[in-house]
Amino acid sequence: MRLALCSGPPGQRRRAAVVTNVAAPPSKPQTYANGKVVKVAPSHIRNFSIIAHIDHGKSTLADQLLIKTDTVENRDMQAQYLDGMDLERERGITIKLNTARMKYVAKDGETYALNLIDTPGHVDFSYEVSRSLAACEGCLLVVDASQGVEAQTLANVYLALANDLEIIPVLNKIDLPGAEPDRVKREIEEVIGLDCSNAIYASAKKGLGIAEILEAVVERVPAPADNRGKPLRALIFDSYYDAYKGVVVQFRVTDGELHKGDLVKFMNTGCEYDIVELGVLNPKPVEVDALYAGEVGYLAASIKQVADARVGDTITLKKRPAEEALPGYTEVQPMVFCGLFPTDADQYTELREALLKLQLNDAALRFEPEVSSAMGFGFRCGFLGLLHMEIVQERLEREYDLDLITTAPTVVFKAVATDGTETVVDCPSKLPPGNRLASISEPYVRLEVITPKEYVGSIMELAQQRRGEYVDMQFLTETRTTLVYNMPLAEVVTDFFDALKSRSRGYASMEYAITGYRENDLVLLDIKINGEMVEPLAAIIHRDNAYYVGKALVKRLKELIPRQQFRVPIQAAIGARVVASESIPALRKDVLAKCYGGDISRKKKLLKKQAAGKKRMKSLGRVDVPQEAFMAVLQINRESSPDE
Ligand SMILES: Nc1nc2c(ncn2[C@@H]2O[C@H](COP(=O)(O)OP(=O)(O)OP(=O)(O)O)[C@@H](O)[C@H]2O)c(=O)[nH]1
Numbered sequence: 001m002r003l004a005l006c007s008g009p010p011g012q013r014r015r016a017a018v019v020t021n022v023a024a025p026p027s028k029p030q031t032y033a034n035g036k037v038v039k040v041a042p043s044h045i046r047n048f049s050i051i052a053h054i055d056h057g058k059s060t061l062a063d064q065l066l067i068k069t070d071t072v073e074n075r076d077m078q079a080q081y082l083d084g085m086d087l088e089r090e091r092g093i094t095i096k097l098n099t100a101r102m103k104y105v106a107k108d109g110e111t112y113a114l115n116l117i118d119t120p121g122h123v124d125f126s127y128e129v130s131r132s133l134a135a136c137e138g139c140l141l142v143v144d145a146s147q148g149v150e151a152q153t154l155a156n157v158y159l160a161l162a163n164d165l166e167i168i169p170v171l172n173k174i175d176l177p178g179a180e181p182d183r184v185k186r187e188i189e190e191v192i193g194l195d196c197s198n199a200i201y202a203s204a205k206k207g208l209g210i211a212e213i214l215e216a217v218v219e220r221v222p223a224p225a226d227n228r229g230k231p232l233r234a235l236i237f238d239s240y241y242d243a244y245k246g247v248v249v250q251f252r253v254t255d256g257e258l259h260k261g262d263l264v265k266f267m268n269t270g271c272e273y274d275i276v277e278l279g280v281l282n283p284k285p286v287e288v289d290a291l292y293a294g295e296v297g298y299l300a301a302s303i304k305q306v307a308d309a310r311v312g313d314t315i316t317l318k319k320r321p322a323e324e325a326l327p328g329y330t331e332v333q334p335m336v337f338c339g340l341f342p343t344d345a346d347q348y349t350e351l352r353e354a355l356l357k358l359q360l361n362d363a364a365l366r367f368e369p370e371v372s373s374a375m376g377f378g379f380r381c382g383f384l385g386l387l388h389m390e391i392v393q394e395r396l397e398r399e400y401d402l403d404l405i406t407t408a409p410t411v412v413f414k415a416v417a418t419d420g421t422e423t424v425v426d427c428p429s430k431l432p433p434g435n436r437l438a439s440i441s442e443p444y445v446r447l448e449v450i451t452p453k454e455y456v457g458s459i460m461e462l463a464q465q466r467r468g469e470y471v472d473m474q475f476l477t478e479t480r481t482t483l484v485y486n487m488p489l490a491e492v493v494t495d496f497f498d499a500l501k502s503r504s505r506g507y508a509s510m511e512y513a514i515t516g517y518r519e520n521d522l523v524l525l526d527i528k529i530n531g532e533m534v535e536p537l538a539a540i541i542h543r544d545n546a547y548y549v550g551k552a553l554v555k556r557l558k559e560l561i562p563r564q565q566f567r568v569p570i571q572a573a574i575g576a577r578v579v580a581s582e583s584i585p586a587l588r589k590d591v592l593a594k595c596y597g598g599d600i601s602r603k604k605k606l607l608k609k610q611a612a613g614k615k616r617m618k619s620l621g622r623v624d625v626p627q628e629a630f631m632a633v634l635q636i637n638r639e640s641s642p643d644e
Contacts (some may be wrong), residue, residue: 012332040113042226042294046217047252049117049132051160052142053150053509057172060204061142061213062100065116068210069102071282099250106218114217115296130159135237135252135296138166139223141194145171145179145201148480149191151450153548157192157341169199170215175206187477194251224294231322232256232264234291234315241357245277247303251315252296254326259290259641263318264301265327271308272318273301311363332364334382335443335514336389336493337409337426338369339536340396341378347402348377354400355379358392364481365392370427372535375405380427383409386493407536407630411490414441414517428538430525440540441517443489446471449500451508453481458503466491467542489514490541525550525579528571529561529625536630543574551580558582 050058065071102114117132133139139160143153160167169188171181178604185196200216202209234251242248260266260278265271277300279287291297303309314325342351359365366382383389389409396402413425416439417432425431431440447468451459453475460483468485476482492512500508523546527537537557541549551570557570561584568584592603 010019021488038054039293040292042228042292043223044110044112044464045115045224045294046112046221047115047136047224047294047296048138048217048221049136049165050140050142051133051156051266052172052454053144053147053156056142056144056150057204058142061140061170061172061202061210062116062474064204064207064210065114065214066100066283068207068214069104069114071100072100083158089221096314099281100285101280101296104214104218107149107215108218112218113228113295114214117296128314132162132237133159133163133165135235136163136221137224138168138217140170141167141188142170142172142204143188144173145181145184146173146176147507148184148187149450149476150509151448152509154192154448154450155511156192166221166419167194167317168213168220169196170200170209170213171199172204174201174208175203183402191476194643216626218401225294227255228257230255230293231320232258232315232317233322233326234258235326236266236309236311236313236315239309239311239360241360245302247305247309247360248298248300249303249309249315250281250296250298253293254292255293255322256316256317256320257290257292258299258315260287264299264315266309266319267314267316267322269308269310269313271303271305273303273308275299275301277301306478309360332384333382333413334366336383336385336409337380337412338383338389338409339372339375339378339427340367340381340393341372341375341407343403343405345376350400351379351396351402351404354396354402355381357400358395362392364388372429375407375536378405382426386495392522405630408539409493410540411443411493413443413522413540415439416441418549425540428524428540429535431540434524439519440522442522442540444515444518445489445492445512446515447485447487447492447512449483449485449508449510450476451483451504452479455504456481456483457509459483459508460502462496462499462503463487466496486515486522487512488518488542524552524575526559526573527553528569528573529557530568534625536624546574547579550574554580554582557629558584560626562626563587 050061087162102116104112104114106112115136117136141153141157141160143149157167169185169261171179171184173179174181181201185199188194188199189196198216200209200212202213204210232253234253236249236251238247238250240250250567257616258275258278260275262274262275273355277287278289278291278297279285279299280291280295280297284299288297299315314322316322316325340351340355342348355365355367358368361369364382364384365388366378370378370380372378381389381392383392386409389406393404393406397404410426410428415423415425415431415437417423417436418438419436420438423430423432425440447463447465449459456473463470463483463485466487468487468491470484471486472482472484474482476566489512500510521543522540523543525541525546526538527534529537534633537553539549554570554572561568561570563584563586565587567586569581570583571578571581573579592606
């Protein structure tokens with residue numbers, strides 16, 4: 001497959017159009033970067049982003065660009081500077097898109113403002129990538145020269161193409177002994193169809209090729225169109241909550257200009273606010289007096305209501321409003337749901353506030369109140385995948401100091417009742433009762449795996465175990481293969497990625513897209529502990545797996561639930577039929593310890609008394625289920641793969 005990506009000298013076509021449009025420089029010079037006054041006309045602005053497969057070196061390259069342009073002093077530099085969250089640094093991954101404005105004096109002697117938007121690479125966060133790409137005119141496509149094209153390389157290139165961006169290929173990690181930049185260059189040309197004749201060889205770690213990259217950004221990324229004369233239109237691509245400033249909104253100005261003190265209107269919500277602070281991220285906030293078409297910046301306007309300034313909304317001026325809002329972003333649909341409950345019931349309101357604030361910073365997060373007899377009041381939350389879920393949970397615990405219990409994640413099923421009504425089931429308890437249930441459908445994905453050919457057999461076996469249906473296999477290059485499967489999402493979002501990595505020694509990569517719903521023989525597996533149904537442990541699974549999963553689950557729960565003073569039976573059931581059961585033996589106090597010698601009837605009496613006490617405790621006793629038990633369902637899948 002070849003796509004006509006780089007027809008003609010990159011960047012020039014669109015840049016030529018811009019040059020003829022260049023109007024007078026901004027009426028008022030503005031301050032940014034180390035307090036220096038710099039005039040920025042659109043012809044001297046470059047908005048670009050870095051896209052890559054996970055771990056190919058985006059954040060390290062961003063660090064180098066910041067150092068090379070003196071945006072961040074070397075002594076202040078810490079690895080992955082733009083990954084501001086502790087969580088991002090600890091895990092070594094980018095979660096949020098991050099922006100930085102750099103001042104760069106190019107070889108032509110001119111000073112340029114380069115707006116860099118760093119993006120995450122993991123499949124769960126691809127919606128962040130698409131948002132940042134919409135704010136750019138070009139991007140650096142970073143490919144690890146020791147690995148080559150991977151699944152997210154392809155997915156991100158398609159996103160860049162959809163946004164009509166200029167793509168500059170960068171072959172990173174050429175310092176590695178195993179690097180084969182020439183081979184990988186050919187691979188990019190063959191697989192993606194991208195002209196790599198002027199690809200840049202770089203090592204973000206050693207600082208090689210950085211000057212060439214900066215020059216290429218200036219030369220090849222088109223300048224933004226000069227729309228300064230038009231009524232203001234600025235697209236919000238991100239926002240976050242600041243305890244002092246209220247909601248801080250990040251945006252890209254497409255048309256017109258805005259100044260500190262202006263009365264702005266959010267076109268979709270209709271809310272109006274006076275701008276209190278206007279600035280650019282450098283990458284720390286630096287205040288400016290005005291921002292013009294083509295620029296990227298932030299504003300604070302004492303916005304208290306999180307819902308007033310939504311990502312995707314258009315900002316305009318009250319006194320000279322634009323007629324039409326910019327097309328926003330397509331809403332992302334969360335595919336994985338789980339219950340979040342505070343361990344301490346008093347923290348319910350705090351959890352709601354925290355979720356509201358987090359949602360502002362994370363457009364894909366959904367939540368609605370949920371009440372469960374076992375867990376009390378909490379929220380049913382929707383995520384894009386398991387990593388996303390883990391990250392949100394960890395952010396809530398760290399940034400908002402909450403103690404949470406998470407229930408096992410589930411995908412969104414659709415159930416049809418006997419009377420024909422359809423229910424969206426994002427929680428097993430929403431399933432209509434068995435006698436009224438006609439059918440259940442589950443979401444399917446088209447899964448693409450790129451792997452070195454020696455792992456093909458083992459990966460096919462894994463895909464089959466996970467109810468995958470083979471669609472296609474193609475040789476990408478001589479040594480690497482693409483495998484395509486149709487697979488239920490429920491099988492992909494659990495631990496499929498981990499299993500794939502372990503079977504391919506980390507070399508395979510994957511990407512998936514939802515294709516639709518399909519009816520399957522799915523059943524509700526209930527779990528009873530001490531005779532009581534524990535709703536949060538219930539799961540909707542395929543009938544063929546129900547017996548096995550039920551058996552493995554009760555066994556695992558037996559290990560996880562602490563012993564009580566009484567015997568605790570654990571059962572897995574489909575409807576009224578118990579498919580597996582185990583029991584946790586009671587803790588036994590030696591009531592005969594003090595009874596030296598003594599006669600047998602005295603001992604019998606003591607034992608009888610103990611048995612009666614336990615019986616009473618059993619009927620009244622509450623079994624506290626530990627957090628790990630709610631995740632036990634996930635571990636079952638892992639255990640089901642024979643090689644693990
Ligand atoms: N040898 C070598 N290692 C590099 C180079 N660039 C990055 N790395 C290493 O590769 C790993 C991943 O780099 P990151 O910059 O975190 O990758 P990323 O693409 O930003 O990853 P995500 O943000 O998680 O998508 C880190 O351990 C880096 O030190 C390079 O040029 N040479």
